[in-house]
Amino acid sequence: MMKMKHLILAGCMLAGVSAQAQNEPYVKETDPLVLEKLEAWQDWKFGLMMHWGTYSQWGIVESWSLCPEDEGWTQRQPAGIPYYEYVKKYEALPNTFNPVNFDPAKWATAAKKAGMKYMVFTTKHHDGFNMFDTKQSDYKITAPNVPFSKDPRADVTKEVFNAFRKEGIHIGAYFSKPDWHVDSYWWDYFPPKDRNPSYELAKYPERWNSFRKFTFNQIQELMTGYGKVDILWLDGGWVRPLNMHTKESLSWNKTPAQDQDIDMPGITAMARKNQPGLIVVDRSVHGPFENYRTPEQTIPDKPLDYPWETCMTMGGSWSYVPNDQYKPTNTIIHNLVDIVAKGGNYLLNIGPGPDGTWHDEAYRKLDSIGSWMQVNGDAIYGTRSVAPYKDGKVCFTQKRDGSIYAIYLLDAGEQLPATVRFTGIQPKKGAKVRLLGYKGKLSWKAQDGTVEIKIPAAVQKAGLRYAAAIKLQ
Template sequence: MKKFWMLLGCGLMGIGFANAQNEEPPYVPETDKAVIQKLDEWQDWKFGLIMHWGPYAQWGVVESWSICPEDEGWTQRKPAGIPYYDYLKKYEALGKSFNPVHFNPEKWAKAAKDAGMKYLVFTTKHHDGFCMFDTKQTDYKVTAPDGAFSKNPRANIAKEVFEAFRQEGIHAGAYFSKPDWHTDSYWWNYFPPRDRNVNYDVKKYPERWNQFKQYTYNQIEELMTGYGKLDILWLDGGWVRPLKQQSKESLSWSQTAPQDQDIDMGKITAMARSHQPGLIVVDRSVHGPYENYRTPEQQIPEKPLSYPWETCMTMGNSWSYVPDDKYKSVTTIIHNLVDIVAKGGNYLLNVGPGPDGELHEAAYTTMKGIGEWMHINGEAIYGTRAVAPYKDGKVCFTRKKDGSVYAIYLLDQNEKVPAVITFKGLTPAKGARLQLLGTTVKLMWKTTAAGVEIKIPETIQQKGFQHAVAIRISSVEKMLI
């Protein structure tokens, strides 16, 4: 915030431009029919996996950010006090020693499938510029000849991951960082980096910026042509955007005058879709025609949103691997999933592999627990849309396209299914059949001053259901969509 007002005080932008930043631009609907269809399918998938992984896992530090001299509190370096360029040299050398000898993407894919995840977003390149795919644009990659893992037959990690997940029927998406802190056409070594942004004047050195644009275009084209069917291009680093699209938030990320970091998303998107028809493009936080859905990070909106959206959130506390990460409980994750889906969103859950290529055992046990619940209750999640009132107390609602509705009761840790479940806002139609998923018993219900009361037989209460229970209502009297 203080950076934003400092820029205003220096007169670096007009009043009209500044005022425009205070309003969030509206969502821009897609016009490509193939993309519209893919977005509708994506909204049916509901639950996905994102994986942050790179050489930084060897140190158990946050991905990329420790090399960004932007905020000392966020980018702590180890050991403390090490000079920046000494640290950068050690950090970049991690690419050579990265050797995930237990890399087994089939194991990850099976765990994700068993958890009920329908799509994957894998980090092909984070902001530090290290490529987890066999790019021809740089040697700063996992397949570089001097890399410890380069002789492994599975060295082209992104390709192996995408293929393994597709084999399990999971849709593949590529995370790609628009900024690249390694390439000399973004962080030019003639100048020191000042913050996360390009470190030279793009107007003064337009040829260098054009080199960066071409570098970015070429890498994305490699991913679109050499890595099989991809459904999503998930672009991070939203400060790389045209000047006219700068927002109050993105301006706060710059310690100097904002620059026109336009990489020509129109050209990139047209190229990508020429190779991958129907590709969903997510230019994160850059509200416009190339942000097919929005991605609130580590948070769940209070109310349903009027456009396609996805909460991306960590399964533990960190996006990348740390040795002692603490994982959210299965109950917490399922409650998040139900809350998100009831509000019309998707849930993209992150896990970070370790330096040897393995996940924490807690990641596997957590996914197993999620899968056990989804095996019984998945029909209340997949292929659903939001329906008002969305939530009433501990009951969330979802709807199928056939008009059936699910009332999902959120159980507290160790709570038994109550004898009566009550909610307001929806009323079953006359003759509707109510059934708790995982059972075959027809449930009795009535309307009272308190709302709809559904009686749960004692035999069901004693079954030991955990996390949440879903009641299918075959039809309702009226439904606000």
């Protein structure tokens, strides 16, 4: 099993958004249907991500141990195993992949109860193993050599999408642009040196064109054979045209950067022809196909002036790890409130195990989150950032009708204080102030720019947990 610090670091190399990247110009979408969907997406606020593949059998970081870069998140286990011996064992993992307890309806029910409005599922990660019934490759879960291929639920992507769609949850398809299994990306005639193609694209253009066609065809399969899809979530930001590299993306290359143009205009046009209004997220490639940005495992210091989503693990790893340590519910809810107050969405990741189940702890966390959301969801959904967004332990959100919520972040074991104070937001004289989940009115006053809201003793003793939302009408 990989060390936990390696598993955490691995997520940082999925082409997330750094502080530097946040300053890159955002290119606004022009398609009215996409703009409409983006506006709706910003109302959803809370989503589920799942990293799942054959690597889950070993409880290791997803895909990255195949990458011949000497980084903390690419280490192979056991230590010292020769590279090609390791690749052979890794690529034999499909022969034993049999998630017989796979139950996507249970996942979808738990996600809905937690208040999640959308999901993003890994249809293919960088290792190239397909979790859907692609016709472009035999390296897939429905291949005859995979034990689970005999199961009627073998096309797990279809099963997952259908189960979540049935619960009214919007669908996102994660797809890795690089593919470390297909011969048109890592050509076995040359050994791979890093995460990039193993050959010179300019010298072998027909091979790269083959990869472009392969990628287009796979995404077309997802856009035509898997029902309504709301988000195409593309990972592997080093796959981009040469003229679109940044200082940050160039640092991901051990070898000279190449023109890895996979024709995003053509892919996007095809995808939206089949899925009108589709949100396309070409992660970290700052241009017209990055409809929203995805800071990874981090929360920006302040609101951003474009659509964004923090993707973050519930535990310590993106993929399944035995005995993974999950974040406290208090931390998760505080993250959600902080992100929403800054105008973002929160995409929370859970890694299914090799048998197709989640850790029991994941369900317990979602139950607790759901109980809080049932009371306080109005302060989260359909809101936007409002200055000053936060004052001390109080975060602010705003509805379209002008209503503002002041959300007090409770420390673990803390009782809601007798007086909640904040500055920067001041209700109009005579405004109604109420605590979500409490039917009575709250008294308040404003003095010298500070708002003071009195909390009844009975409410203080009610055992409120995580955070308390106060509506200022």
